[in-house]
Amino acid sequence: MNHGPLIFLGVLASFVASWWALIFAPQLQIGSQPVSQTDVGPYPVRAAGLAQQGREVYVAQGCVQCHSQQVRQDGYTFDLVLTAAGTNSQRVLTVLAKVAPQITAEALAKVSDTAPEVLLKAVPQSTAEEARLQLKRAGATAQTVFVPLGPDMSRQWGARRSVAADYLYQQPVQIGNSRLGPELANVGARMPDANWHLLHLYHPRTVVDGSIMPAYPFLFETHPVGKKPSPLALKLPEKFAPKPGKDGVPVEVVPTPEALQLVAYLQSLRLDTALFEAPATFIAPSVPTTNAPLATNAPAAPNTPKQ
Numbered sequence: 001m002n003h004g005p006l007i008f009l010g011v012l013a014s015f016v017a018s019w020w021a022l023i024f025a026p027q028l029q030i031g032s033q034p035v036s037q038t039d040v041g042p043y044p045v046r047a048a049g050l051a052q053q054g055r056e057v058y059v060a061q062g063c064v065q066c067h068s069q070q071v072r073q074d075g076y077t078f079d080l081v082l083t084a085a086g087t088n089s090q091r092v093l094t095v096l097a098k099v100a101p102q103i104t105a106e107a108l109a110k111v112s113d114t115a116p117e118v119l120l121k122a123v124p125q126s127t128a129e130e131a132r133l134q135l136k137r138a139g140a141t142a143q144t145v146f147v148p149l150g151p152d153m154s155r156q157w158g159a160r161r162s163v164a165a166d167y168l169y170q171q172p173v174q175i176g177n178s179r180l181g182p183e184l185a186n187v188g189a190r191m192p193d194a195n196w197h198l199l200h201l202y203h204p205r206t207v208v209d210g211s212i213m214p215a216y217p218f219l220f221e222t223h224p225v226g227k228k229p230s231p232l233a234l235k236l237p238e239k240f241a242p243k244p245g246k247d248g249v250p251v252e253v254v255p256t257p258e259a260l261q262l263v264a265y266l267q268s269l270r271l272d273t274a275l276f277e278a279p280a281t282f283i284a285p286s287v288p289t290t291n292a293p294l295a296t297n298a299p300a301a302p303n304t305p306k307q
Contacts, residue, residue, distance in 0.1 A: 054265025068176035069185040071158030074150030080120035080128040086139030095138045099131040146279040157183040159272040160280035186271040197263040219259040
């Protein structure tokens with residue numbers, strides 16, 4: 001009797017059972033779930049509809065050829081930050097005379113949660129913790145702050161390094177291997193203004209002198225201004241504004257749905273959620289946030305960020 005088919009089926013069943021138990025079942029249970037629980041809830045979260053559509057535009061335009069989405073970290077250090085002076089200022093000053101002699105009584109009186117004072121910068125964690133405990137015994141409140149280091153951090157391209165959890169819902173992942181343009185993993189936090197992004201897409205040199213980024217005018221429509229200008233019309237500098245049409249009729253440039261989707265995606269890119277495996281430091285935005293992110297008929301943002 002030929003037992004070959006039975007042996008083959010038995011081996012196949014063993015492989016299938018192993019694959020199901022060790023790979024497929026865990027994927028069904030946790031593969032699509034957020035991997036971290038943070039102070040603001042589960043992380044990561046899926047991009048909203050408009051931003052998800054914009055991600056498809058980002059992929060289709062090949063933005064990954066010039067931009068990365070991976071913030072790198074080369075090391076770390078610690079700062080000690082005083083957030084509350086307590087009620088016994090004289091006792092705290094005595095401790096500060098040893099820990100941070102540059103802090104005066106006048107500066108101490110101004111310390112609060114909204115106006116913290118950096119006492120020690122770039123010190124080992126043990127040094128910061130020892131000073132924090134001394135201040136705690138004196139009635140003051142201080143925090144040991146993790147500070148990531150590296151060129152990406154100094155450029156304010158991110159508040160922390162990128163980790164695997166950041167890419168859980170991204171397919172295909174847009175990590176990139178070129179930086180002809182700046183890092184974009186945290187661009188939504190440091191560049192939140194939609195007007196700036198739309199101008200930058202239409203013609204990068206409207207907001208960044210000497211930019212080498214190609215323009216994307218095909219993501220916009222140009223047509224005569226009607227009785228009422230479009231609320232989405234770009235406010236272009238005269239040098240880049242389209243010439244009037246026939247009979248001198250003024251024209252306007254209006255973003256297409258694809259342009260609005262792409263900007264929504266860029267605004268959604270934030271890498272400022274602190275994780276256990278990747279502590280973060282706060283980075284203030286470079287461009288003020290607008291209350292109406294897609295109302296583009298407004299003056300152009302300042303030429304501060306370099307893209």
